Amino acid sequence: MVREYSAQRHLPPLESGDRLTRPEFERRYAAAPHIKKAELIEGIVYVASPLRHEQHGKPHSRVITWLGVYQSLTPGVDLSDAPTVRLDLDNEPQPDVVLFIEPDSGGQTRLSSDGYIEGSPELIVEIAASSVAIDTGSKKQVYRRNGVLEYVIWQSYENKIEWFCLIDGDYRSLSPGADGIIRSQVFPGLWLAVEALLNNQMVRVLEVVQAGLKSPEHNAFVQQLKK
Numbered sequence: 001m002v003r004e005y006s007a008q009r010h011l012p013p014l015e016s017g018d019r020l021t022r023p024e025f026e027r028r029y030a031a032a033p034h035i036k037k038a039e040l041i042e043g044i045v046y047v048a049s050p051l052r053h054e055q056h057g058k059p060h061s062r063v064i065t066w067l068g069v070y071q072s073l074t075p076g077v078d079l080s081d082a083p084t085v086r087l088d089l090d091n092e093p094q095p096d097v098v099l100f101i102e103p104d105s106g107g108q109t110r111l112s113s114d115g116y117i118e119g120s121p122e123l124i125v126e127i128a129a130s131s132v133a134i135d136t137g138s139k140k141q142v143y144r145r146n147g148v149l150e151y152v153i154w155q156s157y158e159n160k161i162e163w164f165c166l167i168d169g170d171y172r173s174l175s176p177g178a179d180g181i182i183r184s185q186v187f188p189g190l191w192l193a194v195e196a197l198l199n200n201q202m203v204r205v206l207e208v209v210q211a212g213l214k215s216p217e218h219n220a221f222v223q224q225l226k227k
Contacts, residue, residue, distance in 0.1 A: 014038055018045040022092050037082065040092040041138055048131070055129040055156045062197055063097050063125050063154070066205050070190050073213050076105035076225030077187065086118045087146045093139060097125040099187065105225040108147065122186050123150040129157060140164075144171050149186045159198050181208055189218025 014028040014035060025040045032038075037048035051057060064081060071079040080098045087093065100121035101107030109119040124143060128135040135153055143151050144166060151164045151171060164171035165185045176182050176194050184190035191212035196204035212218060 014045060014047065016045055016047045019043050020045060022086070022089055025092060037094050039094050040090065041134065041142060043090040046131075046134060052129065056127050058200075059127045059154050059156050060096055062200065062202060062205070063127070063152075065202060066192065066197065066209055067097060067099050067125070067190075069206060069209050070187070070213065071099065074187070074189070074218070074222060074225075076102050076222070078102050080117065080121075083117050085121065086112065086116055087120060087142065091142045091146070093142070095121075095124045096127045099123040099125075099190075101225065108149075120147045120149075122148070123152070123184070124148050125152040125154070128153050128155045132157070140171065144169075150174075150184060161192075161194055161198065163192075183212070188221040189213050189215050 011028050011031045014025070014032045018025075018028075020028070020040065020043065022040060025038075025045060029035065029038050035047055039046045039048075064079075067079055071077050078100055080100075082094055082096055083098060084092060084094050085098065098117070098121040100109050100117070100123070103110045107122065109117050109121055112118050120143070126135040126139070132155055136155075140151065140153075147166065149166050151166075153162045153164075154160075155162070163174040163182050165174050166172075174182050174185070180193060180195055182192045182194055184192075189209075189212035191208050193201075193204050193208040196202075196208070
């Protein structure tokens, strides 16, 4: 968030459990430069705890590496690391990673005049450690209701990944094929070797996503985005 601390010192502090409107949440967040991550979920503020390397930082970096390769070779698709997303009047999450189709290519989101993502990114990834109850509970329902088409949750303490796809208004789990690969239904060619990612075998992860990028369906998707 944009920090305007000097002009807003009179505001109450931003604290977990506060019930706020989205404009008030943004004002208090902007006035709190010491807070690195805060979210508004169903009108309730959640201020993130400090992030541990093994449970959050390392998984996060692997996801960024995987999705970064896909995005770099898919014109019309963009990637963002922990952006604030204005979903609706009661929900302004800060997902760990979002992958989205650019507005000019027909995506669901738009960029506001002050530079924030508004609307629902096509794919959101959350690294769920201390936040697992929120990520698998209320936040999952918020993403479903707002039309986030695919939602990936990496539960780092359990070291498992769940990938949900929005079908007929509900999230349904995508399972790996016989080859251990999950294939995105929204981003053709976005392939994930699940066990390799979980076990930090990044060479295998990158081999698989590069194979997806060479697939006929990815080529057709790129041509579609160019129209």
